[in-house]
Amino acid sequence: xxxxxxxxxxxxxxxxxxxxxxxxxxxxxxxxxxxxxxxxxxxxxxxxxxxxxxxxxxxxxxxxxxxxxxxxxxxxxxxxxxxxxxxxxxxxxxxxxxxxxxxxxxxxxxxxxxxxxxxxxxxxxxxxxxxxxxxxxxxxxxxxxxxxxxxxxxxxxxxxx
Numbered sequence: 740x741x742x743x744x745x746x747x748x749x750x751x752x753x754x755x756x757x758x759x760x761x762x763x764x765x766x767x768x769x770x771x772x773x774x775x776x777x778x779x780x781x782x783x784x785x786x787x788x789x790x791x792x793x794x795x796x797x798x799x800x801x802x803x804x805x806x807x808x809x810x811x812x813x814x815x816x817x818x819x820x821x822x823x824x825x826x827x828x829x830x831x832x833x834x835x836x837x838x839x840x841x842x843x844x845x846x847x848x849x850x851x852x853x854x855x856x857x858x859x860x861x862x863x864x865x866x867x868x869x870x871x872x873x874x875x876x877x878x879x880x881x882x883x884x885x886x887x888x889x890x891x892x893x894x895x896x897x898x899x900x
Contacts, residue, residue, distance in 0.1 A: 753798060754831050770799035773833045774879060780842065784834065789854065789873070791881065794880050796836055796871075802882040810886045821888050828887065829846050834881075835860040835867050845870060854896050855883060877898045 740759075743749045747767065750756040756771045763769070776791045807823055810816060813823040835858050846854040858869040870883040 753832060756800065756803065757826055757829060758801055768799065768801075770797050772797055773836070777837055778837070780839070789844065789856075790878060791873070793798075794873075795876050797879045797881045798829070798835070799881065802884065804877060804887045806882075809884065816886070818891060819886075821886050824887060825883055828867070828885070831860075831867060832869065832882065832885070833863060834862070835869050836871070858882070860889070866890060 740748045740750055740755050745759045745809045748755075748759060748760055750769065750771045753773065756769060759769050773796045776794045776796065778792070782793070806829075810821070810824045816823045838859040839860050841859045843859075847854055847859045854873040856871045856873065857870060858867075860867050861876060865887050866889075867885070869885050870881045872881045874881050
C-alpha cells in the first residue's frame with residue numbers, strides 16, 4: 740500500500756481496498772484503480788456511440804459497502820434467485836471487466852446524466868453481473884453494483900422470460 744499526500748493509506752489492489760474498508764475508523768473516500776479499459780472492450784461499445792478509449796476502471800469504498808449490504812445476504816439473495824456476494828467475489832471484478840462474455844448498455848440514471856453498462860461473465864458455474872457507471876468528467880468507469888447467480892438459477896431465469 741502507498742500513502743496519499745495527506746498521509747492516508749491508499750490501496751493498490753482490491754484486497755487492500757477491502758482491508759481498508761474493514762479497518763478504517765474515520766469515514767473517507769477510498770478507491771483503487773484497476774487498469775485502463777482494453778481496446779477490444781472499447782471497440783465493442785463504439786457501435787453504441789459510447790467511446791471508452793483511455794478510461795480507467797475504478798472501484799471505491801461506497802460501491803463495496805453497497806454490494807455487501809444489498810447483495811451479501813444469502814437469504815435475501817436466494818429470494819431473488821441470486822447467490823450472495825462474498826469478499827472473494829470482488830477479486831473477480833478485474834477479470835470480468837477485462838474479459839466479459841457480454842456487455843450491454845443499461846441506460847441512464849433518474850437524472851438522465853449518468854450512463855450505465857452491464858458486464859456479464861460466467862466463472863465456475865456462476866454468472867457474474869457488474870453494473871458500471873460511466874464518469875465522463877474523471878474519464879473513469881466505476882463499479883456501481885454487483886450480483887451473481889448460479890448457472891442453474893441463471894438458466895431458469897432465461898427460460899421463464
